[in-house]
Amino acid sequence: MSEFAIEADHLTKQYGTFTAVDDVNLRVPAGGIFGLLGPNGAGKTTIIKLLTGLADLTAGNARVAGFDVRRSPMEVKARIGWVAAEVILDDDLSAWENLWLQAKLQRLTDWQERASELLRYFSLEDRRRDKVGTFSTGMRKKLEIALALLHGPRVIFMDEPTIGLDPTTRRMLWDLITGVNREYGITIFLTSHYLEEAEALCRRIAILDRGRIVAEGSPAELKSRIRSEYIELETSEEIEPSRFSALAGVQEVRRQGEGWLLKVERADEVLPRVLGAVTAGRIRRLHVEGPSLESVFLELTGRRLGPDSNEPHDYRKFYANIRRARG
Numbered sequence: 001m002s003e004f005a006i007e008a009d010h011l012t013k014q015y016g017t018f019t020a021v022d023d024v025n026l027r028v029p030a031g032g033i034f035g036l037l038g039p040n041g042a043g044k045t046t047i048i049k050l051l052t053g054l055a056d057l058t059a060g061n062a063r064v065a066g067f068d069v070r071r072s073p074m075e076v077k078a079r080i081g082w083v084a085a086e087v088i089l090d091d092d093l094s095a096w097e098n099l100w101l102q103a104k105l106q107r108l109t110d111w112q113e114r115a116s117e118l119l120r121y122f123s124l125e126d127r128r129r130d131k132v133g134t135f136s137t138g139m140r141k142k143l144e145i146a147l148a149l150l151h152g153p154r155v156i157f158m159d160e161p162t163i164g165l166d167p168t169t170r171r172m173l174w175d176l177i178t179g180v181n182r183e184y185g186i187t188i189f190l191t192s193h194y195l196e197e198a199e200a201l202c203r204r205i206a207i208l209d210r211g212r213i214v215a216e217g218s219p220a221e222l223k224s225r226i227r228s229e230y231i232e233l234e235t236s237e238e239i240e241p242s243r244f245s246a247l248a249g250v251q252e253v254r255r256q257g258e259g260w261l262l263k264v265e266r267a268d269e270v271l272p273r274v275l276g277a278v279t280a281g282r283i284r285r286l287h288v289e290g291p292s293l294e295s296v297f298l299e300l301t302g303r304r305l306g307p308d309s310n311e312p313h314d315y316r317k318f319y320a321n322i323r324r325a326r327g
């Protein structure tokens, strides 16, 4: 495999006249964890479908795990795994039977040893005969990942792997995802609504908005593009705004309740000057808001990224995914 596990050029998907994925170029380095971030409807799942061969490209090209998705779809499928956003396990079957079913669907022979190893790796060994219906959410997620790993893929696609999970289970899953990446050397391509998740897991991130990539880089690079930071302070003396606006590096001075909000280029550089402009002992409160991925997203799209909690769960999508997963 080349230096890149995924290379996509001018990836485009149209549904009728609607362009869900619009001329996307991606380079995902082999062996890393790559995050595709974007709000509802940005086109994240569609990109996964295009890269995994579940949907046809309208235009563009993609190579995944070294093979062209148009010309060699079966070669690609043999080398990738997919963890859907929705649960695909069969509750009435045991963990082992779910693995057996997965092996059948993928026509695997000699899968038992690897299945046992995966159950051991995910600490599910002593539950292998239990029906999955009795599993906790975290155990289900582990088993879903085990299913995706059964045929020994080089690249795994995880569509919003932690959506709807409680914070503890989410963190457990983060450890698991980094563990799988390290232990098995598998490239992981994940989508997420959660900036802190991308920051915790991903070496590289692309931000998708309305089918287009609007930014790409490491979390630190993306944050360094944000030109402004904020210093909030409250003083126990009267201050003329000009005292702050005259300071080098201060871009904007705003009154905020009892205090001040200073938009600055770099808080660490400006802070000593701000402190020097106030009489010693007269600062009541001080807060520095550094650049965050959320502010990157806000600056680029004018909107927040967080998941829309008002959105009802899409059951059609849920059942469509189950049907697809069951072939």
Ligand SMILES: Nc1ncnc2c1ncn2[C@@H]1O[C@H](COP(=O)(O)OP(=O)(O)OP(=O)(O)O)[C@@H](O)[C@H]1O
Residues within 6 Å of the ligand: 015, 020, 038, 039, 040, 041, 042, 043, 044, 045, 046, 047
């Ligand atoms: N089969 C389809 N037919 C028509 N439009 C579709 C189809 N699949 C997706 N779309 C549209 O394409 C756009 C992108 O959808 P997609 O599911 O890729 O978004 P997403 O980023 O995964 O969103 P979410 O965060 O809600 O999962 C949406 O506007 C969606 O309605």
Ligand SMILES: [Mg+2]
Residues within 6 Å of the ligand: 044, 045, 046, 085, 159
């Ligand atoms: Mg989606």
